[in-house]
Structure formats: C-alpha cells, structure tokens
Amino acid sequence: MRQRKRAIIIAIALASLVMLPLLVPSYYTGLFTLMLIYAVFAMSLDIVQGYTGMPSLGHAVFLGTSAYIVAILNVKIFHSSHFGLELLAGILSGAVVAAILGLIVLRSSGTYLLMILLASSMMVWGIAFKWRALTGGDDGLPGITRPDFGFMSLNLQNTMDFYYFVLLFFVIASFLMYLVVNSSFGHTLLGIRESETRMRALGYNVWLQKYIALIVSGIFGGLSGVLLVYYNGFVSPVELHLVTSAEVLIMVILGGAGTLFGPAIGAAIIILIKNFVSGYTEHWMIILGALYIATVIFTPNGIYRLFIRSER
C-alpha cells in the first residue's frame, strides 16, 4: 500500500515537473531550473548532514570548485563547450576535493568538524578571490557557453530546452541518491548518525564510511556546480562563500534533514522567497536573516516531516 502510494506521488511529481514549463511564462521556467539545480545541491548535502549526522558549513566548496573547473575549461582552454569532458571534470573535482578534505577534517567531529569544514572551504574561496590570473578574482569568469549537442532541435540557449536538460540530470541524480540512502551503505550511515560508538563496536570502519559519504556528497555537489555554471554562464567567488554554504544548509533544515526529498523542497522554497523578497524590498537581507531564525524555531525537523509522518 505504502509502495503504491509512493509510486503515485512520484509519478504526479514527475508529471508536474515535465508539464511546468508549458504552463508558466519563460521567466518562471528559468526560476524552476535554478530550483532544480539547488535541489540537487541540497540533496547532496543531506547525505552528510542528514544521513551521516556530520554538521557541515562548507558544502559550497563542492559546488564552487566544480563550477570554477568547468568555467576555466570552457573559457580558457577549450574556448567552447566540450560537454562530456566538462561534466566529468566537474564531478571529479567534487570527488577529489571531498577526498582531500576528508583526510583533514574527519579526525574531528561535531562542532569542531563544522568549524574546520567552514575554514577549509573559505580557504578555497580565498584562492578564487585572490588568484586573478586564473579565476578573474572577485569579478569572476564570464562568457561560459552552454553545451551544443548539434542533434535534433535541442537548443540549450532556449530556456525551455535548458530546463528539460537540467530536469534530466535532476531525475538521474535524485534516483541515484535515493538508491544510495536506501542501500545497506545508507543504513550504515544512519547507524553512524545515531551512535558512532555502537557502529564501531559492531565492527564497522566508521571513518571509512564517513569518508565515502563525503565523497559521494562531493560527487553530486560537483554535478550541481556543472549545471549552475551553465545556467549562469558566469562564475564568481560567491559560489564558494560561507553564505552559499549557509544557504544550502537552511534548504536542508527547512525541507527536513535526513529525508532526501525534503531538502529539494527546501531548495525550491528558499529560491522562491529570495527571488520575490529581493524584488520587493531593499532590505531583503533582514527578511532572509529572520527566515533563518524562524526556520529553526518553527520547523526544526523540516516541512517534509509535517506532511509525511511515520516514514520510519
């Protein structure tokens, strides 16, 4: 019964995502594209934050590094888009950054881990900010071209075509992440979240499991960076900044940490609110700040859990 209900919900969600751009003006199609990209990003954070219980405030490092790698390949080396190579490079850079970071940070835990992740990711921000020759400094790197597959009538310059392009990756990525968190590996991560000592006593190599979780998270974070850089056609140090790390964390907490699809909903809500509020008032930062605090006070467990109870 539950299986069937879930299948129906997924089918409805998919159908509405496919239908959306046909029903709304193209400005909103662009906004929905951005939501899907950040949804992938937020879900990738949920693997470490929600499932493994490692508080992270440096997740932007995966998005940003991948975005910069793709941008540098695209603008400085190929002078055009080589989609396959760029996608691979973006995803790999996420994985490699995670593998390096993991060696440094995973000896610590809790608050200390969070601060080290924060500082390490801001170091990468510092590199992007200062190394003008390669990254363009705080001006960023403009002029990134979207891939051109040269078949059928697919034209990614077109907002609607690009939406479906991103939607395809969103569906693949969320399906893969769904498999990961529901695999025995995913359940091991939940075990680590609940009690690290118990998992260690049971014979699990806790360090290795966390390390792999971080790399998996880095891979999908890297993917979201690739999509974002094509969406914006531009990359700047903001993508690596603490502000971005905090933004993706609020998406996860607002949606519901440890629910995978909750953070996707959280991402959509935050993108929507940011978009509208910044259009209406100059003091949107006050409203955004209040939203952060209100989220913690009113929905510390996330809105996903308000609708779907007794999931487990």
Added chain:
Amino acid sequence: MEFILAQTIDGVVFGMLLFLLAAGLTLMLGTMRIVNLAHGSFYVLGGYVGYSIFQWTQSFLLACLSGLLSIGVLGILTYKAVLDKRFARAVQSQVLITFGMIFIISDVCRWIWGGNPLSIPKPQILQGVVSLGSIVVPVYRLAIIAIGTVILLALWLFQEKTKYGAIVRAGVDDAEMTQGIGINISVVKTLVFGLGALLAGLAGVIGAPFIGLSIGLDFEILLSAIVVVIIGGMGSLRGALIGALIIGLVDTFGKSLFPELSIFTVFAAMVALLAIRPSGLFGTK
C-alpha cells in the same frame, strides 16, 4: 632586520585584536558548545556604535564603553531570547540562528551607517610615534598591545583565581555535574555569552583606528577568529592567546611576503597544525 621587527610588532597588534575576539568565541564554545557565527558581526556593530558615540561626544573612552556595553547587552539578550531555548540545542540550529543574525546586523549597519568604509580617529594622547631602536612605531599600536595584555591578565585572574572563574571552568569540563552541585548553569552561560560579546564589541572600537570598518569585514573577522579557535583548541584561553599570536604573525608576514597568497598562508598554518594535533594546541579531545 627593521622589516622583521616592524612586521613582528604589527603581527602582535593584530594578534591582540584577534585574541579579544577569539577569547569570547572560545569561551562560548567551551561552556555552551555554541558556535557564534555572529561574532564578527558583533565586532563590526560594536565598532559602528563606537563610531557614532565618538562623533557625538569626541571621547574615545566613551566610544569604547558604549561599544562594549551595547554589544554585551545584545549578547545577553540574544542568548536569553533564542540560543538558550530547546530548539537551539543542535549544532545546525545554533549555526542557522547566528548566521541569520549576520544577515540582520549587516543590513542594519548598511541601513544606519551606509556602505562606505569608516574609521574612528585615534585618541589625542595616543597619537604620535615612538622610536624603538631603528624603527618608528605608532603609539596607538603599542596601546593596543597594552590593552590586550591587561584584558588577558584580567581574564586569566578571573578564570584561575576567583570563585566565578572556577565555576566557568567547571562548566567547561562538565556542565551537568556543575549543575548537580547546585550552580545555576543557565545564568553562568548567559553571563559568559555576554562577556564574549562584550569583548567583541570592545575589539570593534579599538580595532577601528587600526583596520577600519567596512562591508565584508564581519566575515573576515569571523573567519580569522574561527581559525584561531581551531588552532588553540575549544574552550582554552591559553590556546586563544597563542593561536591569535600565531595567526596575527602569519597573516602579517604572509600579506607582505606573498600578497597573492595572503589568505592561503593562514589556512596552511591551520591545516599543518590539524595534521599533527586534530583537536588544536590545547583542546581536550
């Protein structure tokens, strides 16, 4: 030689400022496990309040007092209103609350004081320079070192020699046990948070003639303070001092020797230390 001496003095001055910030941050972390991301914002807001009071009264001393008191009160109010509540127990909750405050304080500062960089002039008696051997040092920089040292001594005496200091140390070691022997740990935590905030506000005022006040300074200050705490170890005043001096010196030398890599040098120091001591110089576990 002159270069090294001059840079060392600048490094120690910056280190003393960082110590004022990191001391508060590390006490908050030690006693209540709270990462106060708004610490850099407390610094900047304290500086702005001091700036306005200075404009109004032309008294540097009043500027210091107002910066320190206003941020101390803000800290206590913040702690009582949100951070002491049940919903703020998880690390990520504290992080989001204090991050929200960064946004709010930053916007309020821009609203009231505008986006242009501001600075407070040095007090009259501390203008001028002194010669130390072959180099000239502004008196104000020496004054910052002096103020930092006085506060360091005061904090050390408070922590090690008074009953209240013993209570705070007990709270760092084992909060539940401390409560168990009849100490109202909630009051202790509130006061420690207020004290940490107060030091940040004071640092904002005395740092303003030296590094000014500008947009984005909140993150810069926060980051340096966090790195200091990571290096020193959570909850350790001695760690905060040594970490602050290390970062002050590394940052100052780094900025003049490898300007392109200035941010990188600080983090390289941090990563190198973490590789050897995963919980910082004086961290317990």
